[in-house]
Amino acid sequence: MLRRSHKKSKGGCTQCKRRHVKCDEARPICRLCANSDRDCSFANESNASQYSTIQKASGEHSGSSRLHTYPETASSASTTPLTVTSVTSSPDHTSPGRPATTCHDDPSVEEAVNLNHMELIIHATLxxxxxxxxxxxxxxxxxxxxxxxxxxxxxxxxxxxxxxxxxxxxxxxxxxxxxxxxxxxxxxxxxxxxxxxxxxxxxxxxxxxxxxxxxxxxxxxxxxxxxxxxxxxxxxxxxxxxxxxxxxxxxxxxxxxxxxxxxxxxxxxxxxxxxxxxxxxxREPIGTHCFDIKQLLRSANGLSEEERQACDLAINYLQIGLDAVLAEPSGLSPKQAYRYQMIFNWTMLAAPEFTVLLATKRPEALVVLAYYAVLLHHGRSMWQVGDAGPYILGLVSESLGSEWQSWLEYPRSMIVGSSAATTIT
Structure with a gap:
């Protein structure tokens, strides 16, 4: 069968040369490879310049609504920086000083590049x-x-x-x-x-x-x-x-x-x-669930005024969190789960002086941490929390001496007294 004659393209891509068709030499992917969904590469380009070209091309289309893939090296599907490229582009698996590798050369590359990160994106969306x-x-x-x-x-x-x-x-x-x-x-x-x-x-x-x-x-x-x-x-x-x-x-x-x-x-x-x-x-704290620990803070010796204020602030935030979780009925849908927001906010809003007290295992700060365990236990259905409440209370209880156990009565009653709680010794 006679092949149709054409003018050869000296700078054409590798795929077009193998197929003996005329390449339009468009970078980073020629028109024929784009139309046929082939991996397009140019032998006369260095790995570094090709990677730069793909990055530039992806930047020009970052505002479009086209589907995107997130390429990475075949050797590590997780650690390599993600480069956003158009779906019509071939993922670049090259690095300086390393021969170019295509999905045809290594069948495992395509799965490592497309499935790992796409799985994470799809999961997050759903x-x-x-x-x-x-x-x-x-x-x-x-x-x-x-x-x-x-x-x-x-x-x-x-x-x-x-x-x-x-x-x-x-x-x-x-x-x-x-x-x-x-x-x-x-x-x-x-x-x-x-x-x-x-x-x-x-x-x-x-x-x-x-x-x-x-x-x-x-x-x-x-x-x-x-x-x-x-x-x-x-x-x-x-x-x-x-x-x-x-x-x-x-x-x-x-x-x-x-x-x-x-x-x-x-x-x-x-x-x-x-x-x-x-x-x-x-919000202003409403409930009295933290009343006992407030009393402890007032009678504590050896705390500076800044440390006392830091503990008091931490307790106020805990009470706001308890007010929220106790004010709503049980069985909330995920849309209503905002009542657990203080679980996240409390760690973010903690004052530096309180963090220092925790680091030195100051008993008053550890009792405050036990009250945070109560808040966590109320949110035990959340995937981020689980059994963290009883676990933390157990650690605090084991660390504090017998003279401090009375200050843990409320956290213990709320956690150990729950049918879903883990036994704490």
Whole structure:
């Protein structure tokens, strides 16, 4: 059979040369390869320049509504920075000093690139309410902003994309304990990369990046809290406090950054969420559940006025949280689960002086922590919390001497007295 003659293209792509067809030499993918959904590569381009071209092309289309994939190296499906590219483009699996590899050369590459991250994106989209069920009382609107706005914003700020995927992986680890090691590894790798990208890009807060920074700080805060409350490391209270204080300090740092951007954020799409959150944390405590610990604080010796105020602030926030969880009937749907918001906010709002008291295992601060365990126990149905309440109370009870056990009567009655509680010795 005679082949139709054509003028040869010296700079054509490898695929067109193999097929003996004329290539239009369009970068990063020629028209024929785009139409036939083939992997397009040019032998006369270096790996670095090809990667740069794909990045530039993806940036030009970041605002479009086209489907996107998130490529990574075949050797590590979790740690490599995600590069947003058009679905018609072939993922770039090259790195400087390494021969180019296509999906045809290594069949496992396509699965590692497309399925791992797409699984996380799809999971986050389908389970957005459950992912952010410690959020603000705006029903679907909060989840919509948290995820939809987050994914759109992450096209410009990759650190946000990495963190969203990391949090999705952490939720999958909870849902599928048989594969938890796989998902936890993904979550850790993606979060590590997210923090690295954030630090590298950080300059100051402005109109262009304030939404990305707030969303990033919120998602990473939820992730760190879920990770911390799931810890069951050997070492008792000391080991837990190490993780817990690190979580508090990280959340506080992100909270301070977000506060700097508050005027800018109130001009953004996030204004309804922020206003609602401010209204909640600004409430006056109503109940008397923390009355005993208030008495303890007044009679405590050796506390400075700043330390006493820090403890008092922590107790007030706990009472606001207890007011919320006890004011609503049981059996709430995920849309109504905002009543547990103080579980997340309490660690974010903790004063530095209180954190120091926790780090030194000051008994008064540990009793306050036991009351936080009560709040956690009320939210035990949340995937981020589980049995963290009885676990923390047990650690505190074992650490404090007999003279402090009477101050734990309320936390113990609320947790041990519950039929769903774990026995605490």
């Amino acid at each position: 389970h957005k309410e459950e992912l952010f069920n410690l959020g603000d009382p705006i029903d679907d609107y909060h989840a919509f902003l948290e995820l939809s706005l987050g994914l759109h914003t992450s096209l410009k700020y990759p650190y946000l994309l990495h963190q969203l995927l990391a949090f999705s992986a952490r939720h999958l680890a909870y849902l599928h304990p048989e594969r938890s090691n796989h998902y936890i590894h993904q979550a850790m790798s993606l979060q590590t990369r997210a923090i690295s990208l954030f630090k590298a890009e950080w300059t100051d807060v402005n109109h262009s990046n304030c939404v990305a920074i707030l969303l990033f700080s919120t998602v990473i805060g939820h992730h760190l809290l879920a990770e911390t409350l799931s810890k069951r490391d050997p070492g008792g209270l000391d080991a837990f406090l190490t993780h817990f204080i690190q979580c508090i300090e990280t959340q506080r740092g992100m909270y301070i950054i977000a506060k700097e951007a508050w005027p800018l954020l109130m001009e953004s799409e996030l204004k309804p969420v922020l206003s609602s959150s401010l209204n909640f944390t600004s």
